[in-house]
Amino acid sequence: MINHFKLLPRKHKVAISLLSVMVGMLFMAPSETVLASRSQPATSLSLGERQSLELALDDMPIAKEQPALSDRIVSIRNGDTLSAIFARNGLPSSLLHEIDQLGKSAEELQKIYPGKQITFSFTHSGEFAGLRYPLDAARTLEIRSTAQGLKSQVLSAELEHRTQFAQATVSSNFWNAGVSAGLTPNQIMNLAGMFAWDLDFGLDIHANDSFTVLYEQRYKDGIKVDTGHILAAEFINQGKVYKAVRHSDGNYYSPEGRAMRKSFLRAPVNFSHISSNFNPRRLHPVTGQVRPHRGIDYAARTGTPVLAAGGGVVVESGFSRFNGNYVVIRHDGTYLTKYLHLHQRMVNKGEKVKQEQQIGTVGATGRVTGPHLHYEFLVNGVHKDPKSVDLPQAAFLSPNELAQFKPRANKLMAQLNKVSDIMLAKN
Numbered sequence: 001m002i003n004h005f006k007l008l009p010r011k012h013k014v015a016i017s018l019l020s021v022m023v024g025m026l027f028m029a030p031s032e033t034v035l036a037s038r039s040q041p042a043t044s045l046s047l048g049e050r051q052s053l054e055l056a057l058d059d060m061p062i063a064k065e066q067p068a069l070s071d072r073i074v075s076i077r078n079g080d081t082l083s084a085i086f087a088r089n090g091l092p093s094s095l096l097h098e099i100d101q102l103g104k105s106a107e108e109l110q111k112i113y114p115g116k117q118i119t120f121s122f123t124h125s126g127e128f129a130g131l132r133y134p135l136d137a138a139r140t141l142e143i144r145s146t147a148q149g150l151k152s153q154v155l156s157a158e159l160e161h162r163t164q165f166a167q168a169t170v171s172s173n174f175w176n177a178g179v180s181a182g183l184t185p186n187q188i189m190n191l192a193g194m195f196a197w198d199l200d201f202g203l204d205i206h207a208n209d210s211f212t213v214l215y216e217q218r219y220k221d222g223i224k225v226d227t228g229h230i231l232a233a234e235f236i237n238q239g240k241v242y243k244a245v246r247h248s249d250g251n252y253y254s255p256e257g258r259a260m261r262k263s264f265l266r267a268p269v270n271f272s273h274i275s276s277n278f279n280p281r282r283l284h285p286v287t288g289q290v291r292p293h294r295g296i297d298y299a300a301r302t303g304t305p306v307l308a309a310g311g312g313v314v315v316e317s318g319f320s321r322f323n324g325n326y327v328v329i330r331h332d333g334t335y336l337t338k339y340l341h342l343h344q345r346m347v348n349k350g351e352k353v354k355q356e357q358q359i360g361t362v363g364a365t366g367r368v369t370g371p372h373l374h375y376e377f378l379v380n381g382v383h384k385d386p387k388s389v390d391l392p393q394a395a396f397l398s399p400n401e402l403a404q405f406k407p408r409a410n411k412l413m414a415q416l417n418k419v420s421d422i423m424l425a426k427n
Helices: 002-007 010-028 032-039 047-059 082-088 093-100 104-110 174-180 185-194 399-426
Strands: 070-075 117-122 128-134 139-146 149-156 160-169 210-220 223-237 240-246 273-276 279-283 290-293 296-299 305-307 312-320 324-330 335-345 358-362 372-379 382-384
Touching: 082 093, 093 104, 093 149, 104 139, 104 149, 160 174, 160 399, 174 185, 185 210, 185 223, 210 399, 223 399, 240 399, 312 335, 324 358
Parallel strands: none
Antiparallel strands: 070 117, 117 128, 128 139, 139 149, 160 210, 210 223, 223 240, 273 296, 279 290, 296 372, 305 358, 312 324, 324 335, 335 358, 335 372, 372 382
16 A cells, blocks of 8 residues: 555645544544533542432422413302302312311301302313402402312411591481591491490481591502401580590590490480480370370381390390380399380390390381380389480409500590591681
């Protein structure tokens, strides 16, 4: 082969020599693996370490794409039941049975109300994935379908509390004044309930009476979601000032710490108007004769709840020609109350009752001209005018409770007074 190389022309010999040098250089160049090993510290794994690494790699989960969920918002209709809602949305009764087994948190789902909404979640294949049901402004019940079965939890959101004021002067009636002040029906009833032991909101409220209210509003993500408790209120009735502040126990007290809740309510029924006041020389509406009217008649719709004005024992529960269905309650050795012309009696003789417990409903039984409750209040056997009789005073907070209550009460009343002054200046 060498002899043949010598016989080649000179320029062929040069070309072959250059080609040989280039091929040699390629063989001598380091590989990418070698270059990489030169740029990093050299490491070596033992057999055991290599096996552990292989096992760890085998145990790593393979990422799977999560199925997309679609939500379906269902509004609860009047008369709806959970079973009807599930059937309407193609969900089996067995699923409802599984939910029933989830425990206390899921029991809240049984308390469904028209107008509220349940949000169902489904997988892309239409399978049930979970549901959400708002329990209130801050809490939502969540039920999820997992590989281990259904799971439930109550999710709580942080709400922002803001303070709001309302003020009004009564012109026609208390209810309209509350509406004009921007209060909700529930707030109006709660305001009346705070002072129900001092004021009869059918008899005692007059034109030019006024009130100022400080209450909570709750916000979620900057959006108002709920109206909270009344924190403090002032009611001026015929020039007399009544004040109440909410304590941490949920009850209301005067700024001095005396409980607003007393032994007796001024009025034992929510009424539309008063048809007859206490009058010892009233003309009887049926006979036309002058006969004492030893109580108050509260005109209201048949079926309106009648409440016990105070706690005690039912000493009579029966029917008579003139009184119709009636109930008599002995509160102690001094006080006794009577409730006449009831449509329905809901307590029996000898039964113990609590203050504000429903004892019957307004009716038109006995000698009457229309549905109403005739209410009498006796002190040591003598009839007294229920709207003006002196009632036992309520107890004060204990010294320890009073020490906690006073600073907050002073702060709230200062806010309330400031608003009252501003509103008064505007008017």
